[in-house]
Amino acid sequence: MKNTLPRLAVHKFSSCDGCQLAFLNAGEALLTLSRRAEIIHFSEAGWENPLAKVDIAFVEGSISTPKDLERIKAVRESANTLVTIGACATAGGLQALRNGVKQFADWVGDVYASPEYIQSLPESRPISAHVKVDLELWGCPVTGKQVLDALGDLLNGITPVNSSEPVCSECKRSGHVCVLVSKKEPCMGPVTRTGCGALCPAFGRACYGCFGPAEQANTASLAKQFEHMGLSAKDISRRFLFITSATQPFSDTGHGYLEQEDV
Amino acid sequence: MPIPHYLPHSSLQQLFEALTEDGYAIVGPQAKENRIDFGEIRNTAELPWGIGLIQDAGASQLVDGPKNRCFAWANGPQAMKPLLFAPREPLWQIRHGKNGYVVDAINPETRRLAVIGLRPCDLSALRIQDQHFLEGQYPDSHYGARREGLLVIAVNCTHPAATCFCASTGDGPGAKESFDIALTEDDNGFVVETGSPEGEQILARLALKEALSTQMETAADNLRNAASSQRRSLVSDNLRDVLMSRLDHPHWDEVAERCLACGNCTAVCPTCFCHAEIEEASLGGNHSLHSREWDSCFGERHGYIHGKQLRPEIKQRYRQWLTHKLATWHDQFGRSGCVGCGRCIACCPVGIDITEEAAALLK
Numbered sequence: 001m002k003n004t005l006p007r008l009a010v011h012k013f014s015s016c017d018g019c020q021l022a023f024l025n026a027g028e029a030l031l032t033l034s035r036r037a038e039i040i041h042f043s044e045a046g047w048e049n050p051l052a053k054v055d056i057a058f059v060e061g062s063i064s065t066p067k068d069l070e071r072i073k074a075v076r077e078s079a080n081t082l083v084t085i086g087a088c089a090t091a092g093g094l095q096a097l098r099n100g101v102k103q104f105a106d107w108v109g110d111v112y113a114s115p116e117y118i119q120s121l122p123e124s125r126p127i128s129a130h131v132k133v134d135l136e137l138w139g140c141p142v143t144g145k146q147v148l149d150a151l152g153d154l155l156n157g158i159t160p161v162n163s164s165e166p167v168c169s170e171c172k173r174s175g176h177v178c179v180l181v182s183k184k185e186p187c188m189g190p191v192t193r194t195g196c197g198a199l200c201p202a203f204g205r206a207c208y209g210c211f212g213p214a215e216q217a218n219t220a221s222l223a224k225q226f227e228h229m230g231l232s233a234k235d236i237s238r239r240f241l242f243i244t245s246a247t248q249p250f251s252d253t254g255h256g257y258l259e260q261e262d263v
Numbered sequence: 264m265p266i267p268h269y270l271p272h273s274s275l276q277q278l279f280e281a282l283t284e285d286g287y288a289i290v291g292p293q294a295k296e297n298r299i300d301f302g303e304i305r306n307t308a309e310l311p312w313g314i315g316l317i318q319d320a321g322a323s324q325l326v327d328g329p330k331n332r333c334f335a336w337a338n339g340p341q342a343m344k345p346l347l348f349a350p351r352e353p354l355w356q357i358r359h360g361k362n363g364y365v366v367d368a369i370n371p372e373t374r375r376l377a378v379i380g381l382r383p384c385d386l387s388a389l390r391i392q393d394q395h396f397l398e399g400q401y402p403d404s405h406y407g408a409r410r411e412g413l414l415v416i417a418v419n420c421t422h423p424a425a426t427c428f429c430a431s432t433g434d435g436p437g438a439k440e441s442f443d444i445a446l447t448e449d450d451n452g453f454v455v456e457t458g459s460p461e462g463e464q465i466l467a468r469l470a471l472k473e474a475l476s477t478q479m480e481t482a483a484d485n486l487r488n489a490a491s492s493q494r495r496s497l498v499s500d501n502l503r504d505v506l507m508s509r510l511d512h513p514h515w516d517e518v519a520e521r522c523l524a525c526g527n528c529t530a531v532c533p534t535c536f537c538h539a540e541i542e543e544a545s546l547g548g549n550h551s552l553h554s555r556e557w558d559s560c561f562g563e564r565h566g567y568i569h570g571k572q573l574r575p576e577i578k579q580r581y582r583q584w585l586t587h588k589l590a591t592w593h594d595q596f597g598r599s600g601c602v603g604c605g606r607c608i609a610c611c612p613v614g615i616d617i618t619e620e621a622a623a624l625l626k
């Protein structure tokens with residue numbers, strides 16, 4: 001019986017390990033999961049079997065080193081379905097802030113005592129830049145519900161729902177105070193995809209865009225509104241060039257304001 | 264027409280007690296975290312005494328208001344809508360049974376609500392929502408269950424916001440119908456009218472005096488001033504034909520440059536009723552929960568039919584919103600879908616103003 005269960009793997013690339021906690025923190029759902037699937041590889045939880053064939057591979061982390069690049073090809077080969085989890089795997093992550101920085105080599109020298117041990121690709125890029133991805137779950141970190149819902153759908157043989165509506169929709173359903181209109185906070189909710197359940201506005205603070213762009217992210221208009229609210233070009237660029245800085249249209253809008261700041 | 268009475272502020276608590284005796288849970292406005300929010304209250308002290316509200320395009324701010332008033336503001340982002348049309352609710356669960364699938368209906372838990380503080384625009388919106396959810400061929404049982412036994416205590420508007428334009432749509436600032444009790448506040452209390460036998464029955468127990476003619480004149484004056492103070496307006500005619508003949512107007516592109524497609528306008532609009540249905544299959548594979556949630560014509564799902572997105576761009580989505588609200592609504596409901604509450608203007612992060620957009624399109 002056991003070997004007929006679908007086989008799962010959870011892989012880590014360049015990342016902080018936080019998204020894998022969606023599984024580790026799942027509590028009772030893990031017992032249910034153990035009846036529906038077999039975990040073959042999941043280093044953080046103790047299963048080491050990185051090249052075994054699996055039905056579904058979850059991938060955390062971006063492609064940031066030459067070794068990542070080799071490994072991701074093998075992981076793709078090993079899995080029928082590949083699901084990226086989190087901002088790093090889906091958008092290149094916070095580490096993509098280095099992309100396009102001219103003095104990158106100097107930085108490595110400044111930061112590390114023995115820079116010769118550091119092997120980084122010039123850019124941190126999402127998994128989809130290198131191999132075919134079947135489903136992308138955004139968020140920094142992803143939520144447990146998001147991952148388990150998607151996994152449940154895959155195990156049940158249905159296409160996972162992966163909403164790209166803006167955080168505002170969820171914010172309004174939850175009845176939170178709009179921090180943008182009532183506190184003039186530079187909330188990124190109108191251009192950020194939902195998934196977090198409007199977590200930041202629930203605590204009275206502005207969304208900082210950790211789930212990446214929503215389906216129709218009109219970043220130019222929101223940035224203009226931030227200008228009216230008195231934000232400097234630098235502050236505006238930082239709103240867009242943060243957790244998912246390498247993703248369009250956040251990238252273009254953010255760099256546009258960054259250049260204004262430079263002149 | 265029953266004779267108006269006068270309810271001094273000092274007797275408002277008696278009204279609350281009468282409602283509680285009759286088994287109503289009281290829902291009313293409170294000043295919370297920089298906005299007016301409707302929630303359950305028991306004591307009149309919880310009302311927003313001394314609170315004012317400044318609203319403008321994309322802006323809403325609580326300020327100090329007249330000390331001896333608790334209704335010296337116009338409206339918050341929501342009032343009646345989420346109480347009857349839940350933002351998200353389960354409808355049924357489907358599970359494996361011995362002989363195939365079993366569907367268990369999930370009925371909402373309901374209580375008899377007495378809602379105090381609904382504005383005349385809210386009452387017009389309530390009529391539209393009733394028409395939509397209850398008067399068609401397939402009445403909505405969840406909405407219906409919440410609607411049943413609802414007692415409406417309306418409060419006429421003496422302090423419209425800069426975003427209000429109910430005078431031009433004919434929906435305010437005074438309520439004409441669809442209430443059990445209607446109040447008009449002055450510095451000492453309220454002129455009270457009743458609009459239903461339930462309302463009369465409750466008021467009869469409060470031993471109120473008839474309103475003096477001076478009190479009634481003050482109330483009428485305040486409402487006249489409220490109407491004439493409104494700076495925004497919407498042409499009240501049926502705009503159906505003229506708007507539908509301008510589907511290629513260049514102004515749609517101009518709005519689309521500003522519009523974020525965030526859907527805030529539709530979420531706060533008291534007449535918007537669109538929803539999406541979602542299915543959450545359990546991880547264990549033995550059951551699945553079917554829910555519905557507020558949806559918006561600005562969202563991706565709304566214009567999607569199998570294999571095709573009918574409204575891929577913001578321009579088409581804004582046009583859908585405005586032409587439904589102000590044009591095709593007439594075909595569906597015999598009136599415009601806008602009751603002049605101004606919520607979509609105050610709650611739009613970039614301050615898009617339906618009255619200005621309509622005016623630009625009509626030019």
Ligand code: SF4
Pocket residue numbers: 167168169171172176177178179180181187188189190198201206207527612
């Ligand atoms: S607080 Fe932010 S996410 Fe919520 S409605 Fe306002 S702009 Fe949107």
Ligand code: SF4
Pocket residue numbers: 140167192193196197198199200201206207208209210211212
């Ligand atoms: S509100 Fe924005 S920043 Fe906060 S968790 Fe959600 S997506 Fe991330």
Ligand code: SF4
Pocket residue numbers: 528531532533534588600601602603604605606607608617
């Ligand atoms: S369209 Fe705007 S002003 Fe009109 S009823 Fe809706 S929210 Fe109120």
Ligand code: SF4
Pocket residue numbers: 521522523524525526527528529561607610611612613614615
């Ligand atoms: S009109 Fe304003 S509130 Fe409505 S979707 Fe556009 S930006 Fe959002």
